[in-house]
Amino acid sequence: MTVTQERVRRPQPRAAGPRPDDHGALKRAVGRNLTAYGFLCAALICFALFSWYPMVREVVLSFQENNFVDPGKWVGFDNFRNVIEDPAFRQAWLNTAVFSGLALVVGYAVPFVLAVVLNELKHAKAYLRFVVYLPVMLPPAVAVLLFKWFYDPGAGLFNQVLGAFGLPALSWLDSTSTALVSLVLVSTWMNLGTGTLIYLAALQSIPGDLYESAELDGAGMFRRIWHVTIPQTKLILLVMLLLQVVATMQVFIEPYLLTGGGPENATVTVAYLMYQYAFNFGDFGGGSALGLMLMVVLMTFSAIYLRVSREAER
């Protein structure tokens, strides 16, 4: 390429004669920029089409009434009003919040405890690490359909196990009181491994002499966890908390495959309602309005996450 050839001809350009060299430097700069943007253009197109433009489009869609034949008609906040007045709206936000909350209670503390235990064990290390991450590797649709079979009220695995321990059978997905919890259970099962291995990596970077001196000061096991382990992993714990909230609030595949939002809207989530608006009711305006609301909520969490993770990098 021309840029490089020029550079080879005059290896020390900077301090030489003023005019012709300024010209050369400019030419080189232009050439370098052209080459760089040549390398960048494919990525720019992909990002523009599938990341940047959809963001703008979402805002536009949510303020328009659209049949995708005629140009969209601006309708102000009508879409938002319609969606908010939908009785499923409150239910969906409530379900999403409860889902995320329950997923946090189980899916946040358990991986940390598992990681602390795994970090102490000196045997079967590779096996335990492999096994805990196994469900994460299954395609989520497979894991969810597998659990759908386990939840079967008759011969399903879960009721059989409950029966074997002399416990009463549950109706899992068919009852308004257990359906959402059942979704949390699958979701936790298939995501637990990620958190566990990430915490484990964080635990391994804690200097051993911190525990040593804590012990010399007479700190017992739980005080060592409280005063050494947790402070040392504080940032990663916070990062994971935010990441998990963002991830679980997008829950879609579980209600889509397991319950279809039922029974009686007990498992309708915001993402699922958004999907229904667009693809079952043909209302992309309402769906986008919901998407935009979810985006604002999740971006708040993401923004905090970015700040925290930047701090973690230091």
Place this chain on the structure above:
Amino acid sequence: MTRTLVSPLALQSQRGRIIYWTILTITVVGFTGAFVFPLYWMITGALKSPDELAQIPPSFFPQSFDFGVYAEAWNQLQLGVFLKNTVLYAGGAWLFTLAVDVSAAYALSKLRPMFGKVVLGLMLATLMIPPMVLLLPTYLVAKDLPILHLDLLNTPWAIWLPAAANGFFVFLLKRFFDSIPKELLEAAEIDGASPMRILWSIVLPVSRPILGVVSILSVVTVWKDFVWPLLVLPETDKMSISVGIASLSAQMPQNVLIASLVIASLPTILVFFVFQRSIMAGLTAGSLKG
């Protein structure tokens, strides 16, 4: 080995050893029960007849080992077609992602154009927006590409193009390229190598570890994805394996469905067996510096 929470001394006492072995046993049994047993139940469930599946209490071992059900699942569900599609989507997305994101990261890291920081910032900003919330507008883009007015639905491009728009991969690659010493590239430049040649014969060979991580992450992401292929590949002949099984699941006998679940999970589990190290490396790279 550095010490951890429990001191090595405590483990040497009789009491310490008893506690250690108890916890180890509980952990191994618990993990096996929670994470391996469901998979055992799946694999053996496929071998049971519909009658045996409905039987209470269930049989722990299948009564017969009739692997014919796997063949049945394969044929009835056209799993071959679904698998071939998924390989095409994941493989293409992998090549496409590497080509696009590696060149972008190289340009941003080594060629450093004007507004490079702004471009990088905009790419990283996409990480703040969960893909789910942009599902509808993104779907509309795939359905009717702006300016060109192409309909990408039911074509592999609907998977490949969005897969390449991955800010996280650009970030990972750029961070790695930044760590390649400048002198290495300058020497090649003085020898008259073009940027393309420098990328190909200097940058890429030393970047193998990160290329491995990005490769596996990109293949696995596309392979596991559900919502996006559900929307953009509605034709049965074009479906990915997850979507295909899910959409046909209602119409087939239980044991055939379970067999197809086994077949669908084999590829990712195999990948995990082989590339465990890279997958876990990618996991921690993502968490610490997302």
